[in-house]
Amino acid sequence: MEMSREDQARQFAETAARQSYGKLVALLAARTGDIARAEDALSLAFAAALAEWPKSGPPATPDAWLLAVARRKLIDETRSRQVRNLASDHLRLLAQEMEDAMEDVPDADIPDRRLALMFACAHPAIEARIRAPLILQTILGFDAAAIASAFLISPATMGQRLVRAKTKIATAKIPFRLPDTPELADRLDAVLEAIYSAFALGWADASGGDARLGNMAGEGIWLGELVAALMPTEPEALGLLALMLHAQARRPARRNESGDYVPLAAQDPALWDVTLIDRAEALLYRAGAMGRPGRYQLEAAVQSVHAARRISGETDWQAIEHLYDALWIVTASPVVALNRAVAQTQTRSVTQALAALDDLAHDPRMAAYQPYWAARADLCARSGDIAAADAAYQRAIGLESDPAVRRFLQKQQARLLRN
Template sequence: MSDPHEAARAAEDAARRSYGKLIAFLAARSHDVAGAEDALSEAFATALADWPVNGVPRSPEAWLLTVARRKVIDALRQRRHDEAASEQMLWLAELALDDEDDSVIPDRRLGLLFACAHPGIDAGVRAPLMLQVVLGFDAATIASAFLVAPAAMGQRLSRAKAKIRQAGIGFEVPQGEALSERLVFVLDAVYAAYSEGWSDPQGADARRRNLADEAIWLGRLTASLLPDEGEALGLLSLMLHAHARRHARRDAQGQYVPLQEQDPKTWDAAMIDEAEALLSRANRCEGSGRYQLEAAVQSAHAVRRLTGRADWPAIAQLYEALHTLTDSPVAALNRAVALAEVQGPQAGLAALDVVAADVRMADYQPYWAARADLLARSGAVDGAKQAYRRAIGLESDPAVRHFLQQRAASL
């Protein structure tokens, strides 16, 4: 008899290491992600009953696949009377042929990621779907992390899986130009998951505590499976650069500390070094995209740990390139802030006036915070106070709101 705690740890390790790999393998032919999840869930339940008695198998991953595959076969046999009986019998035959060798499991997780981010899947559910089918998050946890009612999130996930099955969305990895076009959806979904975790800098919200780490794990997976795609490397570099500063965003009293005032000694140097190495690799790849440019911006901020000052001219140029590439008003806003550091607050305000024409800026808190700061620096106190009031009213984070209130009061 094995130690029950050892068996539980082995099952947990297998889930962390292989959950998405097993789901991708089981669902690759049938496109039935929900069926694969049910089968694997039963396999894990069987493992928790069997392993404490018979010991942890030499290859937990292969053991789980064997049991899960049998569960899939049993489920398909029970559905043979359906209209798709001939197709199901084909899957059964293929599963039976594969049954001879579980020692080497093909890694189809990249195809699973592309299925989750297929254009036919609603953009708002792509990131949650990845977290569930690749990492094994339950719907309630995902719902809490994305601040959605559990029932609503469960319905969205179920509909997305049904779409994959009914539309026959394949797990193939696109080739050529199609790869770059579809990869954007995958990377955007991973970054959306990271952004949700990033919004809780202190990890005080249990609903979001591990989301940023899990998104980085997805980013590592994508970059490892696509080592020659500069944008995959760029996204991982961007997330690591941001994550390296996670402990510097609040002081010991929990007060907000803006990037320019953070102490570089509190940044995670090893993580920054890894981010820099990834960005260097990305720059050697053909072409460049949004995530490589954004990672380069973070790198230009990180240089302050060596020189004492961010490379503002480079930051302004990078944001100009980002705005040209994406036509994003946020990129234009950040370029204006960088210009103020290079040419003075009046130059920054002139650039902000151009951005103000975009109606999306009317309720965008960073625009009003930037405007307030530049007006204050240029001596326009009344205008700065009005802009600060607008920024404070739009800010939901208590720490950032308190920071803005202090800046307004100092005028």
Template sequence: MTVEAERAAERVARQSYGKLVAFLTARSRDLPAAEDALSQALVDALRVWPERGIPDSPEAWLLVAARRNLMQGVRHRSVRENARPTIALAFEEAEARMNEAAAETFPDERLKMLFVCTHPQIDKSIHTPLMLQVVLGIDAKAIAQAFVVSPAAMGQRLVRAKANIRDSGIGFAIPDRRSLPERLSAVLSAIYAAYGLGWDDLDGADGGRSALSNEAVWLCRALLSMLPDEPEVIGLLALMLYCEGRRAARRNAEGDYIALDKQSTDRWNAIMLADADALLRKAGAADRFGPFQCMAAIQSVHAARRLTGLTDWDALVTFYDALLMMQPTIGARVGRAAVLGRAKGPKAGLNCLDAMDAKEVRAYQPYWAVRAHLLTEVADYPAAETAYLSAIGLSDSPAVRSFLMRRLTDLRMRAA
């Protein structure tokens, strides 16, 4: 029973962490305390469930336990007396909801939590990491890796941001129309970052991370239901559906990684891609073109191969040029170099890569993978081998490493 209880606790923590924290924080206005209370509830579950059995609704059990932990914390801390009745009343309401029936009866407050994390009083540089941890339960180590900082530094920044939310009395609500655009951009970036972490988990070794893709799509759909005419929300959903529509084709029957331009379009999800096409057309009708629409347009060009049998590389260069005007990120620049290498020749792509800051690309795996491919195309085999070795060493995915190793083997045979 102990093993089963541990698995049940881990499963509900992965699936419901953000939902539970958001619900608790919405009523206590104390994010650090809500997280501490939920963490203690998980510890309690690991102690109690093996003895008494796994409850019918583990999510509800955790919420009630976390509520009790929070109430104990309120009693032990020195707080304003007039705050106690408000907090007590809110959590009595929460417990009543939990005792009604299923955990699904309590509202999902994660969208509000997303906007709390993007409040102007919170440092912009921590918006996305904060949302990734608080709303989607990603640990600080994984976030630090994604943002290329030390886990200790990221942990400290997250702690400070959560304390700022608590101490500043930030309202737990969707912002008004006047302040929505700037806040919305940060929310969309965080949702897409979460999707990217799930998408990058090609091997499925981390079930929690791979499930992030579905969570990100759900959050975007929920956001779209509130803001049905926002073109960038529509664009982000289209972008993720384009990617999801190709998910099954990323691996062959033997489990090997397959590059996008080599994927069999028969294995793409035609219905999902058609939905993405329709969403992108709807976003375009708003005549407000933003970066997520642009990235969706890039994916639409790749998706069109299922209809035409060809990839319009010149169109991809145009879209990447537009994207770089809006968001000159390292990913966009490497992506442009890759498509330029197909549209104008490998030397043109290499010239783009050569113009990039060496310090910025030193640990960026896609840069070395693209560079290795382009160097192979111009028959600079020694430099290509060095680039392949860098790309292999920087990859976290066994499937991608195996793919690159096969290419490196082919390169060595060609150079022999």
């Protein structure tokens, strides 16, 4: 069935949004110093595209079209504020500066200011816990609900924090530029966390069926490459890039020919991308030689141990457990504790591994965390507690949004009940 002009225009606008949202917001915000106003102007530009493109057809350079419209929206909005406040010399000056700044952006060659925006969002004046979520929203365009799920907090709380952070950037006049070298290191943690969160959101969509996520895994790797090139002597930047490359190397093996989910232990190592693995190993070696271990290097080392199975045919679970011990010391993260408990299913007794999971049961973040319930279901099944395993599988299935993973869990549950 042939698509209507309206549907074609909408699809074209959605593609432009996925590919260019962060790039355009970064440029507009760099010119205005106000992320919220830049986002509003770009939103109006996309609305204009949906109104105009069905009639005139998509432009040859959609990014330039959207940027031009968003620039004009910002200038018009500033002039309107000036008219409403005729006595304000400050606003008159702001209007002139805004117009001058906007008019000197070339339509045909849009510069990429995303990295500068990321470091602005990681400024010390911004509350530490909101820096990474703020980067995610401004660079990738995700709403508060999607970001909240990644950080295991409520959407309302996340939304309030994001609004406050954007207001802080505007009122404090935080510059949109790459900071000097001493400042770069201070802001690096938030930038790396946001990059990894972006990668994880895309990597979780193994089938590529979620249009919102698009190529987020590829975008995360691209941003990781950018930071690693900017800070080649920072081992954690190299470690993060190694971690993402190791994970990306396994993408072809995560679904079989029927589209069914294949857990890591059952994947065929011959399907893994050896070129990406070799790059990851080289980066991890460079980072390790600097003698400053950190979270991302340790996580990449875990993936390196898994990758070694393509050569040895076995997984060194003892090494993985030790790496998670070190990660727990560095992060005290409940997700790390969960992964350590999963590793202990291979190195210790089921009773010990289940006890480790029990220690996490009081953490409210685990209540809606699917991997926790999937791990509990598996361990309860191994211990012979069929009722508890069934209940945990039911909880995990209800929390899982990926149809392939949900089918996998349902098959596991059905096998449990048959036996």
